[in-house]
Amino acid sequence: MSKQLIRLTFIVLLGALLGACSSLTTSQHQVILSSGVALTLTAPPEGLVGQTISQLLEIDYQGEQHSLLAQVQFQPNGLNLVATSVQGLPVFELTYIAGEGINAQRYVPVAEFDFEYIVADIQLALWPMSSLEQSLMQGEMHMVSDGFALHANGDMSVRVHKTDSITVIQHFTRHYQLTITTLE
Template identity: 30%
Template sequence: MQRYLVTIILTLLFSCSTTQQPAEVSIAKDIALKLQSVDEEVKYYQQALLTVTMQEQQHNMLVNTEYTQGKLAIVAVSLQGMPLFELTHDDFGYVDIKRYIPLDIEPAHILADMQLIQIPVNKLSSRLIGGRIEEVQNAENRVRTLYFHQQPVIEVTYFDSVIEFHHLQRQYKMTIKKLKAH
């Protein structure tokens, strides 16, 4: 028990915070996305269960996403309630992340993945450099695919309350199950 408590305290003490202003984010080999600033008119809140599968390991977390007053805030906690990270993106394009545990992913990549999932395709198309995005609606779901030279790179499938994001190049999957939204 003491070892667990010491680990938590050291993690909190040595958590790091970084701020950056990325204009473009490499989302795949030879493809970049110009990040979109946060629309001041948008007001949105969502709580979701996020499952990330990477190298045959699965990680679950609760993620709260909130768009208010020109700012996007994402807070992730483990299923046991331990804080993992906080990410904010403002209308000036600044991205700030506070990591409470070591993360192998850049905050700009998290933000780019969120924008690939949430921004309408017609707005995304003009922000992509080196890739092409298409969206198809069928009877059961909607599928969004990012291509590089006719080769699928990222696939996003939208179901009623679940979104599946599959990065084919970086070989990871995210499943987002909406718990609450308004």
């Protein structure tokens, strides 16, 4: 076994023993992506309802890369997401219901992050442009050759690049990049 895998397993087990599970409920309906750019969280578009998608999430933040496997199930009023480490250890799960908010459960002590940004990034990656334009409360959306960009006061805040199976979301103000690869 590699040292990194042993270390990760130890951290997960220690965290499970010390902290058990922690849960969080938030009723936030609007996510501030940057100063001047806000997105309202909405129910999935009709075309996604009933689908389940498996994805590899790769997050680049402060020079570090983290990878998670995620399974997202879309329902008429929201979504369920379960995330595991690439080794298969459960990390967190969340349920988002439009108009009610997010209920999330962490299984390991991980760096604090806001679950509403996960739901917002799922919307940016998978919702059709017409739905996103209606959800954008502040800022402007500009189409580019392989996706779109969100601007506030003339500055680009978020850039979304899309191909058939890969979406890259760059958050310039929040200083992270999320690469979402759809798995078959």
